[in-house]
Amino acid sequence: VQLVESGGGLVQPGGSLRLSCAASGFTFSSYVMRWYRRAPGKERELVAAITSAGGTTYYVGSLKGRFTISRDNAKNTVYLQMNSLKPEDTAVYYCYALLHYGYWGQGTQVTVSS
Secondary structure (H helix, E strand, C coil): CEEEEECCEEECCCCCEEEEEEEECCCHHHCEEEEEEECCCCCEEEEEEECCCCCCEEECHHHECCEEEEEECCCCEEEEEECCCCHHHCEEEEEEEECCCEEECCCEEEEECC
16 A cells, blocks of 8 residues: 655745645545645644545635645546645645545645745
8 A cells, every 4th residue: 555645845825736645555446535734843634535436525624715635536646736825834744545444645745935
């Protein structure tokens, strides 16, 4: 089982990034997928989630409207489009696959700074 995040980096406030999480080693299309983040000095928190077929999404309230989660089951990949980024969005972002068991990726750093 492997989850590999990519797409992080340094971006100015107001900018955008799209994170990707490529999955392998399990039946991706059966799993709920989530994005979490851990900001410096804080607990890891849920950012967004998407059901296995992609029909339902969930966002932490303050992020709804700026972040969009999506998935492509043909590519075994889940995405997080992040717009209007703020310095407080700085964190390591992780993808998480959940069915009977949960699997974590290694994380990708997002830094929002001028």
